[in-house]
Amino acid sequence: MNYQTGETIELGDYVELSGDMTGVIVVVVEDAQYSKSYQKEEWDYLERGLLVLSDQAGLVHVPHVSEEIKLISKDDTL
Numbered sequence: 001m002n003y004q005t006g007e008t009i010e011l012g013d014y015v016e017l018s019g020d021m022t023g024v025i026v027v028v029v030e031d032a033q034y035s036k037s038y039q040k041e042e043w044d045y046l047e048r049g050l051l052v053l054s055d056q057a058g059l060v061h062v063p064h065v066s067e068e069i070k071l072i073s074k075d076d077t078l
Contacts, residue, residue: 012075
C-alpha cells in the first residue's frame with residue numbers, strides 16, 4: 001500500500017489525516033502488517049485500509065488512501 005506520492009506505507013509512520021488530525025499507523029491491512037498492540041486476529045476482518053492511532057480521535061479506520069493522508073515522518077526506530 002502506498003501514499004499518493006508513491007512512498008510505501010509502513011507501521012509507525014506518523015501521518016496527517018484530513019484537517020488537523022495526526023496519528024501513527026498501527027495496522028496496514030492489505031499488506032498484513034500489524035503492530036504488537038493490534039494483532040491480525042482482531043483486525044483482519046477489515047479486509048482493506050489502515051488503522052491510525054490518533055491523539056485527537058483515538059483509533060481510526062481509513063479504508064482508502066487518499067490525497068488527504070500525508071506522511072509527516074517515518075519511524076526509524078523499527
